[in-house]
Amino acid sequence: MPFSIRNRSTRMPVPPLLEPVGPADHVPDTQEGEESATGPSAPSWHPPAWRGLPIRQQPQWPDPDEVAAVTDRLALLPALTTPSDVRSVLAALARVQNREAFVLQGGDCAEPLGPAAVTGARDKHRVLGAVAERVSGCLDLPVVTVGRLAGQFAKPRSAAVEEVDGRPLPVFRGLTVNGPEPHEDARTPDPYRMLSGYYTARNVLRELGALAHGTASSFAPRAWDPAAAREVPWNRREEGTPDGSLRSLVHGYGQTRWTEDRGWLHTGLWTSHEALLLDYESPLTRQDPVTGEWFLLSTHLPWIGDRTRHVGDAHVEFLAGIANPVAVKIGPGAEPAEIVRLCERLDPYRRPGRLTLICRLGARGLRGRLPSLVTAVRAAGHPVVWMSDPMHGNTTATGTGVKTRHLKDMLDEVTDFFDVLRGLGEWPGGVHLEAAAAEVTECVGGTRVTCEAELDAAYESLCDPRLNNEQLLAMADMVVKLAV
Template sequence: MYTAASPTAAILPGRRSESLVWRRDDWRRLPIRQQPSWPDTAALDAVRNRLATLPPLTSVADVRRLEVSLAKAASGRAFLLQAGDCAEPMDASGAAAVRGKNRLIGAMAEAISDRTGLPTVTVGRIGGQFAKPRSRPTETVDGRELVAFRGEMVNDPRADERLRTPDPSRLLGAYRASKAVLNELYIIAHETAVRRLPDAWPAPFTTGHVDEAGLVRSWDGSLRSILGDYGETRRSPSGGWAHTGLWTSHEALILDYEEPLVRRDPQTGEWFLLSTHMPWIGDRTRRLGEAHVAFHAGIANPVGCKIGPSTTPDEVVGLCEALNPTRKPGRLTLISRMGADAVHDRLPGLVRAVRAAEHPVVWVCDPMHGNTERLPDGRKTRRVARIAAEIRGFFEVLRDVGERPGGLHLEVADGDSAECVGEGGPMSAEEIGDGYRTLCDPRLNEKQSIMIADLTGRLLARGGDGGSEQPVPAADEAVWTRP
């Protein structure tokens, strides 16, 4: 899979032999899943060439800073909260919604930290979550078979044959939309720094500022240089915890978009994917020897990998070896998405296998994707009680095996959306009405998100059981009671 390359090729991180190198386009020679059938390959090539000339969206300094925070989560000194839209919109509403998402995820993180006394690392499904894998290449809408909607990076959600045709120009739209989101995150970070130390930041993006220790920090274009503790909750002067900002993440699915945004660090020779801070591999594309794993193996970012109920112990250890051969803490996050009914059966063997192989991963629970139901009208929903049940099961499995839960991965929406059934939202599928606004899969609304964050904080603080008075709820039971 890895062959000798030009002098500009970087050594694959963790590989000991200089004869084994990684190239950005290695994935093109491997089997690949979940890619659009682009009808105009010449237009696609032109877009890829254009993307390769555009500035990176994120910085190497920030990517490295996030990996340090994730290393803390791997060792139990922090907790990861990764949350946001199932699929982001690429129009102006996406950037406009950044403040609401930042506020909600920040409130969730503060709730977890208040319960645990640990910093919470905050990563948004934001600034690039524009593509989605699909179970079928087509779907039936109003009796017509159309190309499946694969996210606004690829095609349009409207039921129109022409608009559903994959359009390479949308990749440039994804870049512009991501840039707008990142710009908003920079503004929010600066505003946070001004509130904390108003005399140190007289104007946006000055050449430097003085931090709490009296040290001058230089502005190098990174979020980290605005706030040294960016992306983690921190102790506030009032005694509680304060949110500092969001790192970005997305499923790096469409490799024709990702490859041109891989850039080399001139100081170390490492390759970084600078379309985001933390990319992840989906459960549908995590096969060893295939394109997505090979692509992520060569970048120096911290990487996530979804693992579902079909994953075997040998496969998960193989993924650890491929994606983090040097066993670097913070490099690899394994995101379990088993479903409430399968988590006790399928997860223990995977955790034991990784533990036996001595891989320092961040174990994260995604309680959303294994608990999706289809409504009679074709829309999807999720039951809050089943989401809570999978979280409890995840904590119980990790506790029993002797590992510490490292994080939570959720799909959430700020405001009063009505997409998930149960406490804090519509109590039955029949009550789902105009509040169903997702582009793809159902998200927890604001009240449900805070409830789930509080439940998670209690579970983490009490060693995984949330208190003996808290039974695992059935699918139609209330899930949240104050201790």
Template sequence: MTTTSDLGDLDAWRALPAVQQPEWDDPEEVRAVTAELAKAPPLVFAGECDQLKERLAEVARGEAFVLQGGDCAETFAGSTADAVRNKLKTLLQMAVVLTYAGSVPVVKIGRMAGQFAKPRSKPVEVRDGVTLPSYRGDAVNGAEFTPEARRSDPRRLLQAYHCSAVTLNLCRAFTKGGYADLRQVHAWNQDFVASSPAGQRYERLAGEIDRALAFMKACGADPEEFHSVEFYSSHEALLLEYERALTRIDSRTGLPYDVSAHFLWIGERTRALDGAHVEFASRIRNPIGVKLGPTTTPDDALALIERLNPDGEPGRLTFITRMGAGRIREVLPPLVEKVSQSGGPVVWMCDPMHGNTFEAPSGHKTRRFDDVLDEVAGFFEVHRSLGTHPGGIHIEFTGDDVTECVGGGQEIVEEDLHQRYETACDPRLNRSQSLDLAFIVAEMYRGSQ
């Protein structure tokens, strides 16, 4: 079992290459901000992280499914009660569809309460001959194309912390205070059912759930699980100064946990074995995810297991594959085979968003809903053929009626993208597309059992 001495120096990452980090102007200002963060109360608790690890261990054993989703990049302006409720509502609706139509327990993880930073493919952006630093998320700089906004400002890390706290408080209130009660299943849909084919289909399922609940109550059964849900937060552990400042030693075990979120993942651009991000993640005891793109080799996957889960702890490590619809059936099988042969208890999740992005003629980044579906279908096909468990999906969505991805039941076309293109970074599924996806994934899951 891992001990404190095994975990060693929590600052060992500082001696290694740390890619995708902001270029802060004033190191002293960074030190002052991180010192303030280091004294701040935890956003989550170590016991909650351990509980999620237990739930993910159930997924690794093939007993449950993970739904992880939310914004590509949260914004400070979006940390409002309405925005948080709409995202949470969509996640709950998707989870209900997967639980009832897929006949599987669903672990619910939001890409929420901390997803304020984004890796970028280019360090600068050029517009009309003007070159400025790229927007790296509200935790680093502003989206406005001005020198003032694009300056990397460490004080924004404090604002990211406070917005995360607000969002988590709202999520806890909604999920524990009656809003997540299954008897609310129709109320979540009132603003949506008339205008959306997905909403109408969901309403029919809600009617079935109502009848099932009435039957159970008549039989004298009214489980507490029907009145609230377990909800966990997650984000990419990108800004290492922020994550290190929010790492605490758990009083129960003497082990370090990053209390900025329950679940943290390492991105495709930052998963180098000799890099700072993998080193940092190896020291904390949260459940950890790693994004695996199409260049990942089976040996890469085994090496990541050895670095991040040497004890083979169930629920500790999740591989989130992001291959692209055209590559997943070719690239994923050797990874799954090699990992399965190693005996490592890994959760396999599918991110069908990041490998399917393209630029429309209008200049908008977008994704085709059919490509998203095809990558998920490939994910299920591979796992079905190998006899392994397709553990979950990781998607970018919003609870709003945006027009950022083309296709879906409402048939958004490329000419519609400008109407409500509101993302701070990458295109997201809207609420209708998210529900469409949930129904189809539920059918795929049942077919894979």
């Protein structure tokens, strides 16, 4: 089993907010005069509030005692992100909602564990950054860059069991649950994999911090002195003073910045992942001791999928209580009244930047489904960010059962998304893509993969097919063409 940790621990109490590690080695509270994040956390809300509610897409752990040991240990480990950075993402998404920026979100379908994740994060920082600069240069707008990384380990699946060589096996649910190898031992859910996920995410965030230091050096000829920064009380620090948050390392972190001499430059990636595995997410939720808000500090921008977005179920209840900006995938089965109820639960205060709706409706279904959803949400007064996920509604299988996606279908869905939103007077706020930041051959389209027969050349995904760099640039060029 790759990169696994199996250490037992005794039951221990859950502590208050702990200091995070790596680039997030300090958790500043709300600065004087700064508005708190979203305020969704009612005084009675606590991270385990989801327990006892209907819940979907969770693994069947063999040993509840092992799960308890792992969750207790996660609760005692330092947070991975900071409230300060989370608030910065919220503010950035509010600017997107106000038509002042665009979102580029991308990364692996299923993230690897261990050193491969760090290498992948470095590649995605480079490739997504280059694409963001290209889009900004054409749109003359900042592009908020968000990676599907530092936690994109667990995956929802359409079935709990699959047949392999005539034998039923538990389906692969991502490396923080089980392994992809086709045998019983690997497919048995192992809660200790969640600890491997935590340490991988920590190392990815440390890498993002190191990259941010490099970016800061390119913007400013004189490096900051961390020792001097530590002497400044945290409640008196000014913007730009390093406090351990990513935003303090680079002004305008997480989006492209305009410079007079070099044009638009990328500053870094925020993190995001599907908040699917609540046994992992819940213990990494920490309370700001000043504002009382609860922050999910495993990531900056969590989302829930189309399979887990039901009001009254555990995943929606969990996201409703945290102060992060949150996102929801919207599939072809969504009804307008249902989505309005979802908005009411997740964004009761109608705050710009709080809620993003990511549409994954398929190239053949978007024009028939999206207009009624947009009209209903607008009539209810919710200032959401609308984004397009042209990947998940366009997945097909070859004659031999290999999952793939056709670039033409994805470009068609993005085109229809822009046309519908623009026709209704709304801002197409961004795209959500599964991209490898490498020359893989998993989707059909472009010069490298002209037909399904060429998919085998470099098919490396742990789960669903991803865009290669040429296909990603084609998507970016289409976005530019539609947005200008």
